[in-house]
Amino acid sequence: MTLSICIAQLNPVVGDVKGNLAKAIAAAESAHQQAHQLVVFPELFLCGYAAEDLFFRPSFLEDCALALQELIQASIRWPGLHILMGHPQAVDAAAPWPRDSDFLPPAWNAVSLISQAQVLATYRKQALPNYGVFDEKRYFASSTVMEQGLAADHIEASAATVVDIAGVRLGLLICEDAWVPQPALRAKAAGAQALVVVNASPFVVGKPQQRAHILAQRAQETGLPLVYAHMVGGQDELVFDGHSFALQADGGMVAMAPGFEEILWPLVLITDSASAQQCRWADAEKTQPQPWDDASLQAWPQIWQALVLATRDYVRKNGFAHVLLGLSGGLDSALVLAIAVDALGADKVRAVMMPSPYTASISLEDSREMVRRLGVQYDEISIRETFETFKLSLAAQFQGRAEDTTEENLQARIRGVMLMALSNKFGGLLLTTGNKSEVAMGYSTLYGDMCGGFGPLKDVYKSDAFELARWRNSCGDAYGVANPIPERIITRPPSAELREGQTDQDSLPPYDMLDAILRLRMEQNQSRAEIVAAGFPEDRVDQVIRLLRINEYKRRQAAPGPKLSARVFGKDWRYPITNGYRG
Numbered sequence: 001m002t003l004s005i006c007i008a009q010l011n012p013v014v015g016d017v018k019g020n021l022a023k024a025i026a027a028a029e030s031a032h033q034q035a036h037q038l039v040v041f042p043e044l045f046l047c048g049y050a051a052e053d054l055f056f057r058p059s060f061l062e063d064c065a066l067a068l069q070e071l072i073q074a075s076i077r078w079p080g081l082h083i084l085m086g087h088p089q090a091v092d093a094a095a096p097w098p099r100d101s102d103f104l105p106p107a108w109n110a111v112s113l114i115s116q117a118q119v120l121a122t123y124r125k126q127a128l129p130n131y132g133v134f135d136e137k138r139y140f141a142s143s144t145v146m147e148q149g150l151a152a153d154h155i156e157a158s159a160a161t162v163v164d165i166a167g168v169r170l171g172l173l174i175c176e177d178a179w180v181p182q183p184a185l186r187a188k189a190a191g192a193q194a195l196v197v198v199n200a201s202p203f204v205v206g207k208p209q210q211r212a213h214i215l216a217q218r219a220q221e222t223g224l225p226l227v228y229a230h231m232v233g234g235q236d237e238l239v240f241d242g243h244s245f246a247l248q249a250d251g252g253m254v255a256m257a258p259g260f261e262e263i264l265w266p267l268v269l270i271t272d273s274a275s276a277q278q279c280r281w282a283d284a285e286k287t288q289p290q291p292w293d294d295a296s297l298q299a300w301p302q303i304w305q306a307l308v309l310a311t312r313d314y315v316r317k318n319g320f321a322h323v324l325l326g327l328s329g330g331l332d333s334a335l336v337l338a339i340a341v342d343a344l345g346a347d348k349v350r351a352v353m354m355p356s357p358y359t360a361s362i363s364l365e366d367s368r369e370m371v372r373r374l375g376v377q378y379d380e381i382s383i384r385e386t387f388e389t390f391k392l393s394l395a396a397q398f399q400g401r402a403e404d405t406t407e408e409n410l411q412a413r414i415r416g417v418m419l420m421a422l423s424n425k426f427g428g429l430l431l432t433t434g435n436k437s438e439v440a441m442g443y444s445t446l447y448g449d450m451c452g453g454f455g456p457l458k459d460v461y462k463s464d465a466f467e468l469a470r471w472r473n474s475c476g477d478a479y480g481v482a483n484p485i486p487e488r489i490i491t492r493p494p495s496a497e498l499r500e501g502q503t504d505q506d507s508l509p510p511y512d513m514l515d516a517i518l519r520l521r522m523e524q525n526q527s528r529a530e531i532v533a534a535g536f537p538e539d540r541v542d543q544v545i546r547l548l549r550i551n552e553y554k555r556r557q558a559a560p561g562p563k564l565s566a567r568v569f570g571k572d573w574r575y576p577i578t579n580g581y582r583g
C-alpha cells in the first residue's frame, strides 16, 4: 500500500489570511491534479508565523476561522485528497476548555485534517517554545499543560492525534513537539505508523543539520519514519529556510527539499505488505528533487541565501517597489548593495555616494566601479556645502570648543537626511548597513547612518563580512552578477571617513578580537573573568563589555535585520536600557 504526499513548502505573509488561503487553494488544486492523497502545509500557514499580538484580536482569529471554513468548503472539489492545514483556533471555540480567566492565552496552535468538506481531526500543539525569539505561551494554550486549567479527561483526548489516511495511521506533531521525546512517543502509543511534523523553525546557521539530527532521535525512539514539513520566507527578523525532509525509521535521511525557495515536494510512504504495521519512504531516487548533500548546506551559501530572502521578503511584503542605500566605498554598504541586487534585481536598487571633505578618492573610484559592475542607478551628492552650512550655523554656540564626534555625527546625519528625503520623494525603502560588531558597540550615528527600515547585516559580524564578500565574489554568476565587489573594498582598512585619517581601529579593538569577545559574551553569556581567562586583554574585554552595555539605547531605536546566529539583537536580546548591573 502507498500513500502519496505533497509537502507544500510555501511562503505565507503574516496576517494576509486571504492571500495565504488563495495560495493554499492553488497548492491543493495542484496536489489533487498530481493525484496526491495528502497535502501538508507548515505550522500556522493560514495566518503566517509569527503573527504575535494579532492573536489578541478576536477579529483576527475569526478571520482565520472563516478562511479555514472556506478551505473546508473548497475541499469538496478535490476527491481523494486530504489537507493538513496549520491554523490558530480561538480557545473559546474549543470545548471543553474552561476559559474562566482573562489571563489565559487566546488561541491554540492547531492543525486540522480536512477532506471532502469535513474536518476529520484537529490536533493542538503540546510543547510551546517560550525561549529565544519564541513567545508561544503568551498566545497559545497547550494541550498537555495542567496549570492552564484543562480537565484531566481532555488531556488524554488531546495529547495524541493519529489519523487514518487510506489505511495508513499518521501521528501529527507541530514543530517544538518534536524537539522533546514525549509527544512522538504518545503518538506511537496511540497507534501511529509514521509521524507528520509541521514546522515554522527560524533559520540559524547550521539549523537544517540540527533539525535533521534532533528529528532522527525521534524516529529512532519511536521506530517510525517521519516527514518534517517546513515553511519558507522572511518575516521581519526571522527567516524560514525550507529544507523540508523525510527520515526513515532508523533516522536515515531519505531526501531533503531545496532551501530558501517554494516547492510542492512529493513523497511516497509505503506500508509493507508482509507486516502491515511497518512504513517506510519510497526510494530516495524517486522522491528527491535535490540530493541530501552536506556540501550544499555549508555556512556561506546558507547565510547569503538567508540574507537575500530576508531582504526580498521584507521589501516586497511591506509593499516597496525599490530600495536605496548610501554607498561609501566601504565593505558594509558594498555587501548590502550586492545583497539587494541579488534579492530584487538591479533595476530595483539605487545607490547614492555622498562625498565629504574626508572622502578618499579611492572611495569614489571603488563605488563607481561597483555600480558599473552591478548596473544600478547611481548618484553622487556632495555633502560638503551642507556640512559647512551646519557648522557655520552652530559656530557661535560651539565657539571655543574643539571639533569632535559632534562634527563626525553631523556628516552621518546629513547623509541620513538626504537618503530619507530620497526615500520620501521616490518611495524606496532605505537599507541601513550596520554590521553586528558595530551594532553591538554603538559604532554608528543615531539618526545618521542608523537611518533606514531594514538592516541586512545586523547579525553579520564584521570579520564574517570580509569572508562573506570574498565567498560571494568566488561564486561566479550562481547568485547574480559575477564578482560584484571590487577587491580593494575588501582589502582596505575599514574607516568611517568622518575625520582626517580615521580608521575603525582608532576606536575599537581589532575586529577579530572584538568579534571573538562578542561571541563569548553574547552567545555563551560568559563573564568578564571567563573571557579574560580565554586569553583576551583585560582592558579590551572591559571596553567591549562596557560599550555593549551602554549602547542598548541605540539598538532599541535600530531597524530590524535577519537572524542568522543563536542571538541576534532584537527579540533574542532583551536587556534593560536603564541598567545598574556591572557584573
Ligand SMILES: Nc1ncnc2c1ncn2[C@@H]1O[C@H](COP(=O)(O)OP(=O)(O)OC[C@H]2O[C@@H]([n+]3cccc(C(=O)O)c3)[C@H](O)[C@@H]2O)[C@@H](O)[C@H]1O
Pocket: 405, 408, 409, 412, 438, 442, 443, 444, 445, 446, 447, 448, 449, 495, 496, 498, 504, 507, 550, 553, 577
Ligand atoms: N542611555 C541613553 N538613552 C538615550 N539616549 C542616549 C543615551 N546615552 C546617550 N544618548 C544620546 O545619544 C547621543 C550619542 O549618540 P550619537 O549621536 O549616535 O553619537 P556617538 O555614539 O557619541 O558617536 C557616534 C560614533 O559612531 C562612529 N560612527 C559613526 C558613523 C558611522 C560609523 C561607521 O564606521 O559605521 C561610525 C563615530 O565615529 C562615533 O565614534 C548622545 O548625545 C545622547 O543624546
Ligand SMILES: Nc1ncnc2c1ncn2[C@@H]1O[C@H](COP(=O)(O)OP(=O)(O)OP(=O)(O)O)[C@@H](O)[C@H]1O
Pocket: 325, 326, 327, 328, 329, 330, 331, 332, 333, 334, 352, 353, 354, 355, 356, 359, 415, 433, 434, 449, 493, 494, 495, 496, 497, 504
Ligand atoms: N561617502 C558616503 N556616501 C554615501 N554613504 C555613506 C558615505 N559614508 C558613509 N555612508 C553611509 O554610512 C554607512 C556607515 O559608514 P561607514 O563609513 O562606516 O561605511 P561602511 O560601508 O560601513 O564601510 P567601512 O566601515 O568598511 O568603512 C555606510 O555604510 C553608508 O551607507
Ligand SMILES: NC(=O)CC[C@H](N)C(=O)O
Pocket: 043, 129, 174, 175, 176, 177, 179, 199, 200, 201, 202
Ligand atoms: N515553531 C516552533 O515550535 C519552533 C521551535 C523549534 N525548536 C525550532 O526552532 O525549530
